[in-house]
Amino acid sequence: MTTTVSRRTFLLGAALGVVAAASVDIRPSLAGRHYTGLVRGTAVGGYDPVAYFTQSKAIRGAKDITTEWDGVTWRFASAENRDLFTANPTKYAPQYGGFCAYAVGYGSTAKGDPKQWKIVDGKLYLNYNRSIKRKWERKQSSLIKAADKNWPKLSQ
Numbered sequence: 001m002t003t004t005v006s007r008r009t010f011l012l013g014a015a016l017g018v019v020a021a022a023s024v025d026i027r028p029s030l031a032g033r034h035y036t037g038l039v040r041g042t043a044v045g046g047y048d049p050v051a052y053f054t055q056s057k058a059i060r061g062a063k064d065i066t067t068e069w070d071g072v073t074w075r076f077a078s079a080e081n082r083d084l085f086t087a088n089p090t091k092y093a094p095q096y097g098g099f100c101a102y103a104v105g106y107g108s109t110a111k112g113d114p115k116q117w118k119i120v121d122g123k124l125y126l127n128y129n130r131s132i133k134r135k136w137e138r139k140q141s142s143l144i145k146a147a148d149k150n151w152p153k154l155s156q
Helices: 007-022 079-087 101-105 130-138 140-154
Strands: 062-069 072-076 113-120 123-127
Touching: 062 079, 072 079, 101 123, 101 130, 101 140, 113 130, 113 140, 123 130, 130 140
Parallel strands: none
Antiparallel strands: 062 072, 113 123
């Protein structure tokens, strides 16, 4: 018997595969409670967490302007940004350790992409990719509430 798979069925299966891959548990990439899979041992994929707040964009941090906090290395574009972070790291560190806010909202973990970010109520959130970020934005209030409840268990 020969089975023909329709284009719709194929695309649906591919989409489900992407969602499954996005929600793969990546705890081995945890250093402390931060996702460091993009740049091993470095938070936010090496991007400057302060720049999101002060320059409203994702800026790569320099390898020689760093600090250690909460078990990982943080990079900064300037010494001034490093000093701001050092004075109040929880103000600038991404929520949920830099993991995807959408995934954490659904009780799972996935990498956070430093280029897919948003500041909500003075807090930095990262998401897996542009498509997931758009989905998260449509339900961000309820997903933030759910993620706030899920994160303590996921980060153990």
